[in-house]
Structure formats: C-alpha cells, structure tokens
Amino acid sequence: MPRTTNRLILAHIWVSVLAFGVAAAMAVMQALSRANLEVPYRSARMYYMSVTAHGVLMALVFTTFFIMALGYAVAHRENGAIKWPRLAWAMFGLALLGTTMAAWAILTFRASVLYTFYPPLQAHPAFYIGLTLVVVASWGWCASMIASWRESRRRNSGRPVSLAMHGTTANAMLWLLATIGVASEMLFQLIPWSLGWVKTIDPLLARMLFWFFGHPLVYFWLLPAYVIWYALAPRLAGGKLFSEPLARVTFTLFLVLSTPVGFHHQYQDPGIPAGWKLFHTFNTMAISFPSLLTAFTVVASLEIAGRLRGGRGLFGWIGALPWRDPAVSSVLLAGLLFMVGGFGGSINAAYTLNSVVHNTAWIAAHFHLTVGSAAALTFMGACYYLVPRIAGRELELGLLARIQPFLWFLGMALFSFTGHIAGLVGLPRRVFETSYAGAAQASAWQTLTTVSALGGLVLFASAACFVAVILGTLLAGKRTAPQMIEWAEPLSPPTDGFRAGLWDRLGLWFVVAVVLVILAYAVPLWDVLHLTRYGSPGYKPF
Amino acid sequence: MKVDLYERIWMWGVGVMLALFFGTLANASFRYGFHPPSHVETIDPKAVLKSPQFRRQGVYVDGGGAVHVSAVGLMFAWLPAALTLPAETPVTFHLTSVDVIHGFQIVRTNGQSMVVPGYVSQFTTSFKAGDYLIACNEYCGVGHHMMAAKLTVVPKAQWRTPADTVATPTGGAHAAHH
Numbered sequence: 001m002p003r004t005t006n007r008l009i010l011a012h013i014w015v016s017v018l019a020f021g022v023a024a025a026m027a028v029m030q031a032l033s034r035a036n037l038e039v040p041y042r043s044a045r046m047y048y049m050s051v052t053a054h055g056v057l058m059a060l061v062f063t064t065f066f067i068m069a070l071g072y073a074v075a076h077r078e079n080g081a082i083k084w085p086r087l088a089w090a091m092f093g094l095a096l097l098g099t100t101m102a103a104w105a106i107l108t109f110r111a112s113v114l115y116t117f118y119p120p121l122q123a124h125p126a127f128y129i130g131l132t133l134v135v136v137a138s139w140g141w142c143a144s145m146i147a148s149w150r151e152s153r154r155r156n157s158g159r160p161v162s163l164a165m166h167g168t169t170a171n172a173m174l175w176l177l178a179t180i181g182v183a184s185e186m187l188f189q190l191i192p193w194s195l196g197w198v199k200t201i202d203p204l205l206a207r208m209l210f211w212f213f214g215h216p217l218v219y220f221w222l223l224p225a226y227v228i229w230y231a232l233a234p235r236l237a238g239g240k241l242f243s244e245p246l247a248r249v250t251f252t253l254f255l256v257l258s259t260p261v262g263f264h265h266q267y268q269d270p271g272i273p274a275g276w277k278l279f280h281t282f283n284t285m286a287i288s289f290p291s292l293l294t295a296f297t298v299v300a301s302l303e304i305a306g307r308l309r310g311g312r313g314l315f316g317w318i319g320a321l322p323w324r325d326p327a328v329s330s331v332l333l334a335g336l337l338f339m340v341g342g343f344g345g346s347i348n349a350a351y352t353l354n355s356v357v358h359n360t361a362w363i364a365a366h367f368h369l370t371v372g373s374a375a376a377l378t379f380m381g382a383c384y385y386l387v388p389r390i391a392g393r394e395l396e397l398g399l400l401a402r403i404q405p406f407l408w409f410l411g412m413a414l415f416s417f418t419g420h421i422a423g424l425v426g427l428p429r430r431v432f433e434t435s436y437a438g439a440a441q442a443s444a445w446q447t448l449t450t451v452s453a454l455g456g457l458v459l460f461a462s463a464a465c466f467v468a469v470i471l472g473t474l475l476a477g478k479r480t481a482p483q484m485i486e487w488a489e490p491l492s493p494p495t496d497g498f499r500a501g502l503w504d505r506l507g508l509w510f511v512v513a514v515v516l517v518i519l520a521y522a523v524p525l526w527d528v529l530h531l532t533r534y535g536s537p538g539y540k541p542f
Numbered sequence: 543m544k545v546d547l548y549e550r551i552w553m554w555g556v557g558v559m560l561a562l563f564f565g566t567l568a569n570a571s572f573r574y575g576f577h578p579p580s581h582v583e584t585i586d587p588k589a590v591l592k593s594p595q596f597r598r599q600g601v602y603v604d605g606g607g608a609v610h611v612s613a614v615g616l617m618f619a620w621l622p623a624a625l626t627l628p629a630e631t632p633v634t635f636h637l638t639s640v641d642v643i644h645g646f647q648i649v650r651t652n653g654q655s656m657v658v659p660g661y662v663s664q665f666t667t668s669f670k671a672g673d674y675l676i677a678c679n680e681y682c683g684v685g686h687h688m689m690a691a692k693l694t695v696v697p698k699a700q701w702r703t704p705a706d707t708v709a710t711p712t713g714g715a716h717a718a719h720h
Contacts, residue, residue: 044684051681114681120642120659121683203643203658245543267578268645268656270663274580278571285564292556296549351567352576355652359645359679426649428679431687439675439690441649501543527582534586534660539642541617541683 005076006390006482008088010474012069013387015096016062017470020376023057024463026050031415031456035449036433047432048112048542055115056106056131059221059371061099064134066379067224068095068141071168073386074227075148077485078165079155083147091140098133101126112542114430116210117190119201122538125194132186135179142172153500160500163247164231164487170251171223173510174216174258177517181212181262193538200535204271205528211262212521219258219287221371223251225334225378229298233331235488236385237321239305243297244490245503250297252503253290256513260520261287267354271531276524277351283520284349291342298335304491330381330405334374337412341369344420361445362423364430365416373416377408380466387470389485393477400465407462414455422448579655581664590614590640595662601625601704609633615644615657618685620676624692628701629671637663645680648693656680669695 032039033047075082082088104126105111111123149169152161160166185206193201230247234240241247263280266272306317323329344366347353357363388395395401427434427445434449436442502508545553570576590596591614599612599621609631614621616639627633637646639659646663647654651674655663678689 044687048681048684048686112684118643118680121681202660204661207658243546243549246545246549249543266656268654270579270581270583270656270658270661272580273582274571274577277578277580278568281567282564285560288560289556292560293553296552300548346563350563351578352570355578355654358654359647426647426675426677428645428647428677430681431677433687436675436677436690437688439692440673441675503543531582531584533584534588536587536642536659539617539683541642541685 004085005072005082006392008082008085008092009069009072009076009390010387011092012065012072013383013390013470014474015099016065016069017383017467019057019061019065019099020463021467023054023062024460024467026054026057028456028460030054031453033432034434035453036435036446037453044432045109045112045542048114048430049106049109051430052112052114053103053106056102058376059115059217060131060134063221063371063375063379064138065095066383067171067220068092068138070224070227070379070382070386071141071145071172073390073485074162074164074168075145077487078152078162079148083144083151087140088144091137091144094140095134095137098130098137101130101133103130105130109542116214118210119190119193119203119206120536120539121542122194122540125191128186128190128194132183132191135183135186138175139179142176145169145172149506156500158499160248160504162231162487163241163244163251164227166248166504166506167223167227167230167251169506170255170509171220171227173506174223174255174513175220177259177510177513178213178216178220181209181214185209185213200537202528202533202535204269205525205533207266207269208262208272208521208525208528211265212259212517213262214265215261216258218367218370219254221375222291223254225375226250226294228378228382229294229331229335230301231487232382232385232485233298233328233488234301234305235486236325236328236331237302237305238309239301239303239307239488240491241297241488242300242304242491245501246293247297249503250290250293252506252509254287255506255509256516257283257287257290259513260516261349262521263524264349264351264354267351268358271528272524273527276520280520281349281351283516285346288342288346295335295339295342301488301491302332324402326401326405327381327385329402330377330384330408333405333409334377334381337369337377337409337416338374340416341366341374345370357423359429360423361419361427361429365419365423368412368416368419373408373412377405377412380408381405383466383470386485387473388477388480389483391474391477392480392482393473394480395469396472396477397465397469401469404462404465404469407458407465411455411458411460411462415452415459416455418448418452418455422452579663579665581662583662583664584660585638585662587638587640587659590638595636596638601627603703611635613637613646613691615639615641615646615678615682615689617641617683618678618689620646620678620689620691622691624694625676626694626696626701627669628698629695630668630698631701632666632668634664634666642682643680644678644682644689647677647679649675649677654679669693671695671697 105124111127311317311320653667674693676691
C-alpha cells in the first residue's frame with residue numbers, strides 16, 4: 001500500500017478514536033447523574049452540555065471519521081489506489097476544522113442544544129457552521145467513493161465490483177440523498193437565523209428537514225457495519241460468505257428505501273397529517289426486510305465457519321467460532337445486541353405503539369443497541385483488524401482487546417435493558433435527574449437508573465480498553481510490513497460467471513430512491529410551506 | 543440470480559411477518575381510529591396567552607358535553623400545573639408552546655404529544671382513576687427535568703364540571719384543514 005493512503009486512513013482513525021474517548025468519558029457522568037448520584041462538577045448545565053458533546057462526538061464525529069477511513073481502505077483494496085487523494089486530504093482538513101468549531105461551541109456552553117439541535121433552541125453559529133463543514137467534507141468522501149466505484153467497474157469490464165465496494169458506494173449515495181435534508185436546514189434556516197440575518201425560524205419545518213436526514217443517518221452508520229459483517233467477518237471466523245448475490249441486493253435496497261421514512265420520528269408532531277405518517281410507517285416496515293435478510297446470511301456464513309472449525313450439532317458450531325479473536329467476537333456480540341435493537345426499532349416505528357415509548361428512556365436504550373452496539377462495537381472490532389495492517393504495527397495490549405467486546409456486551413445489556421423498562425414505565429429521555437420532586441410514579445425508575453449507571457461504568461471500562469489498545473498500537477506497536485485487507489470468499493461462485501446485473505446498477509437505483517423520496521415528502525412539505533406560519537425567535541436557556 | 547431454498551423460505555417468512563406487522567397497524571388505525579396526534583393548526587406563539595383557546599388554561603366542557611383541556615408549555619412549567627379529570631371519559635387535549643419545543647407526556651398512559659411553538663397539538667384519550675405525573679419529554683433547556691404537572695383522575699361520579707368552564711372556544715385557528 002502506498003504510504004500516503006495509509007496515512008490518510010490513520011489520520012481519520014486518530015480523530016475517530018479521540019472523539020470516542022472524550023465522548024465515553026462524558027457518558028459516565030450522565031449515567032451516574034440519572035441515577036441521582038452526586039459526582040464532582042455535577043450540575044444541570046454541565047449535564048445538558050455533556051449530553052450534547054456525547055451525542056455529537058459519538059454519533060456524528062466518531063462514526064463519520066471511521067466510516068470515511070473504512071471507505072478509503074475499501075477503495076484502496078479495490079483499485080490499488082484511491083480516487084482523488086488530494087481532495088480526500090482537503091476534506092479531512094475541512095472535517096477536522098468543522099469538528100473543532102462545533103466542539104469549541106459545545107465545550108464552552110454555547111451550544112447545549114443536543115445532537116438533534118431542534119430550534120428554537122439556538123446555538124452559537126460556530127456549532128451549525130462547524131457541523132455543516134463536516135457534512136460538506138463527507139460529500140467529498142462520497143465523490144471519491146463513487147469515482148473509485150466507477151473506476152473499478154471500468155477495470156472489471158462487466159464483472160461486478162467487490163461486495164465491500166458495492167456496499168460502500170450504496171452508502172455514499174444514500175448519504176448524498178439524505179444530507180440534502182440537514183444541509184437545507186442548516187443553510188436556509190439555522191445558519192442565517194443564528195447569525196441574526198433572519199429573526200425567526202419555523203421549528204416544524206426544521207424538524208421535517210432534520211428527520212429527512214436523521215433516519216437514513218442510521219443506515220449510514222449501519223451499512224459500514226454490514227460491509228464488515230458480510231465481507232470480512234466470515235473470513236476472520238474461518239468460513240465463507242453464504243450468499244453473495246443476495247448481499248448485493250440488500251445494499252441496493254438500503255439505498256432505495258432509507259430516506260422516505262422520516263415521519264416515524266415525528267408521529268407525535270402536530271402539523272403532519274396522519275395519512276402521511278402511515279405512509280412512512282409502510283416504508284419503514286419495508287426497510288426492515290434487507291436487515292432481516294442480513295441476519296440470515298450473516299448467521300449462515302458464521303455457521304459455515306463454525307462447522308469448518310469442527311463444530312457439530314444444532315448449536316455446536318457457535319462454540320467452535322473463534323471467540324478469542326476480538327475482531328470476530330465484536331461482530332458476534334454486536335449482532336446479538338442488534339437482534340434485540342432491531343425488534344425494539346419496529347416497535348418505535350409502529351404507528352400506534354410509538355405513543356407509549358416516544359421520547360422516553362426506551363429510545364436512548366434502543367439506539368445504544370443499534371448505533372451504540374451494532375455499529376460502534378463492530379467498528380471497534382474492525383479497528384483491531386485494520387489498524388495493525390494499515391499502520392504496519394502489531395496489536396498492543398492484546399488481552400485488553402480480547403475482553404473489550406465482552407465488557408461492552410455486559411455494560412450495554414445492563415444499560416439498555418433497564419433503559420427499555422424504565423421507558424415503558426414512563427421515564428423521559430434526556431433528563432438531568434429523575435425524581436420529579438418525589439412524584440409517586442417517578443419512584444419506579446430509581447432502581448432501574450441505578451443498574452443502568454452500573455452498566456455505564458462497565459461500558460466506560462470497555463471504552464477505555466479500546467482507546468488504550470488503539471493508541472498503544474499506533475504509538476508503540478512493534479513495526480511490521482503493512483498488509484492488505486482480505487475479503488471473504490463466496491460459498492458458491494455464481495454459475496452465470498459473475499456478470500454485473502440489475503442490482504449492481506446503483507446509479508439507476510439512486511434515481512428510484514429520489515422518486516420514492518418525492519412521493520413521501522413533496523406533498524407534506526408543500527402543505528406545511530403553505531400554512532400561515534409564525535416563526536420563533538431564538539432561545540438560549542442553557 | 544440463484545437463491546438458496548432455505549434463504550427463499552426465510553425471505554417469504556420475514557416478508558409475511560412484516561406484512562402482518564403493517565396489517566395490524568393499518569387495521570388499528572382504520573378500524574378503531576387509533577392515530578398519533580396529527581392535528582394541523584397554526585397559532586402565533588406571541589399571541590398564545592391572548593388567544594380564545596389558550597387565554598385560560600385548564601379543563602372545560604363544550605356545548606355537546608365533551609371534556610377538553612387547554613394547556614400551554616413554557617420554560618419550565620406546564621400551565622396549568624394541576625388538572626382534575628373524570629375517569630373512563632374521552633378527554634381532548636389542546637396544547638401549544640410560547641417558547642421552545644416541549645413534549646407533553648402523561649406518564650404510564652398513551653397520552654402524549656410534541657408541543658411545537660407556532661402549532662396547536664391535539665389528541666383524545668381516556669384514563670383510569672389515579673394520580674399521574676405529566677412530564678416534559680423533549681429537552682427544553684437547563685430546567686427540563688423540573689418541568690412537570692399533576693393530573694388527578696377521579697371516578698366519573700365524583701367529578702364536577704369546573705366552575706369557570708369556557709363554553710366553546712373558537713380557537714386561534716388559521717388554515718386548519720385537518
């Protein structure tokens with residue numbers, strides 16, 4: 001591998017891991033605070049600032065920088081070089097500048113608006129401009145991915161690109177479509193309003209634009225994890241990919257279905273007619289389909305691995321898997337947590353049941369199983385595989401790496417299962433403390449938040465292990481030659497000789513996705529724009 | 543494209559499951575009228591406390607005998623701070639905010655709605671007798687966790703129509719078309 005691409009990938013990993021470390025430290029204080037435990041520097045102001053920092057650094061910075069790093073690694077593996085490396089470096093600089101601006105605004109208490117930043121809560125302009133720069137930088141990454149995909153198609157003359165490149169490109173395309181929402185919210189609403197160029201803002205329109213982006217964001221996190229599950233995990237576990245063609249269909253379906261689903265985050269909002277909400281419910285159920293296909297294919301591939309390693313009987317193959325390899329155990333444990341998270345998600349998406357769980361602790365517990373486990377734990381495990389190969393160093397502190405995924409699983413089980421129950425008995429999410437001046441109904445939450453806080457401590461221990469292993473490897477690992485990534489082989493090569501087919505034509509499917517988005521959003525957006533609307537001035541109650 | 547038999551069975555299985563999920567939801571909404579709060583009506587947030595609907599906050603009974611609640615969210619309280627309602631009776635809530643977004647959540651019931659400045663939220667539900675906490679479930683600033691109100695639900699026979707009943711407010715409705 002040329003050194004410059006490796007340096008680019010490692011630069012992204014550095015930012016990603018440091019953001020993760022800071023965000024994990026913030027989370028401990030939050031977990032203890034919700035259990036009504038006194039910790040140093042505890043105050044409501046500090047709590048809401050730190051929830052904002054945790055959300056932005058974890059969900060937007062850690063994930064985006066890792067996803068960009070993985071994308072460059074995939075493109076490099078595909079073509080021997082990435083497309084437009086100078087653009088890639090410029091975009092890295094831009095994303096880092098944006099992150100620094102947003103982090104400054106948050107850490108100086110100028111932007112305690114949480115990572116959903118709903119107006120009319122108003123943050124410092126540096127917060128909005130900084131996050132916009134991160135999004136713009138990610139568009140540069142998308143351009144590089146799509147150019148690499150086209151290059152690979154040309155070179156392959158009729159044969160499909162690798163599954164990893166296919167999945168990464170589908171993700172870049174869905175991200176381009178999704179970020180139209182948040183970019184419009186930033187450029188036409190939040191930035192001019194925070195700079196004082198316009199006096200008022202429509203909070204409902206802002207929410208519609210945010211959630212146009214906010215749900216596909218979930219798939220932007222998840223698809224790189226699926227790339228690892230399909231294209232890497234079967235090989236690391238010692239098996240083969242069960243069904244290569246269907247895996248391609250899965251990624252294509254995500255590109256098509258990810259965006260026209262945003263109203264399932266706005267079921268409880270006024271201003272959006274019920275019929276449109278139900279239409280988004282239908283689309284949301286449809287997008288569960290590719291995830292359920294993934295569950296089958298990944299489990300089948302792992303079963304092949306377990307049996308090749310000598311596992312016998314109905315479940316014997318599970319124990320035969322290499323649980324001691326953290327790059328494998330992280331995928332296995334992330335998958336287990338995601339099964340629970342996935343079913344929880346279909347409850348959130350249920351048009352009628354949502355009113356029982358909306359904005360309760362259930363929601364935070366849910367997405368800690370999806371983005372916080374399926375994506376984050378997979379990314380951590382992938383780092384144990386990728387970082388030594390790309391940095392050309394041996395993995396340091398291997399024992400910590402080996403226990404880290406199990407600690408994460410335990411911590412998340414404690415944190416998330418109690419959070420789900422607390423949500424069902426009504427605990428609102430994002431509250432500094434939960435006693436409600438001794439209200440009788442609030443007493444039901446106390447034990448649950450205490451167990452949840454214990455989970456937070458275990459999660460922090462796990463996060464500390466991860467950061468120590470990666471920084472130790474990057475700084476002090478014994479030098480070796482950098483190595484290529486190796487993708488999993490398909491179990492049965494296609495009989496028709498590996499021709500690129502309809503499902504590989506991502507450009508075509510992008511157009512289908514645009515049409516679906518127009519069907520789902522054009523009329524309700526038009527209707528809101530034609531109401532007699534009264535804007536809101538900015539508020540900074542933090 | 544060749545798809546393995548087991549995989550085909552799985553695909554049909556999950557397809558049927560998802561269709562059942564959606565069918566159940568559609569059935570509940572069309573047959574029993576279960577919908578999330580989706581009222582479309584706008585209001586000037588600066589004029590809320592002068593509007594016919596929200597000038598006085600609290601419980602009222604309309605001309606047809608139906609029970610309503612007008613409530614307003616502001617940093618960091620619900621107006622009114624206490625409500626008394628009859629059990630087993632449909633109650634229609636009308637909600638708005640004078641400042642930022644709030645979330646009106648009657649704990650351990652399905653009664654909740656986002657409360658967005660500039661818009662009027664509305665939902666109808668009924669309760670069993672008991673004491674309930676009304677929390678704010680959308681972050682609204684540094685006092686978010688202190689924003690709460692009390693709901694007391696008494697058996698229907700013990701409930702008295704509030705003395706200061708507002709007859710039938712016409713509402714600050716603009717462009718209400720739903």
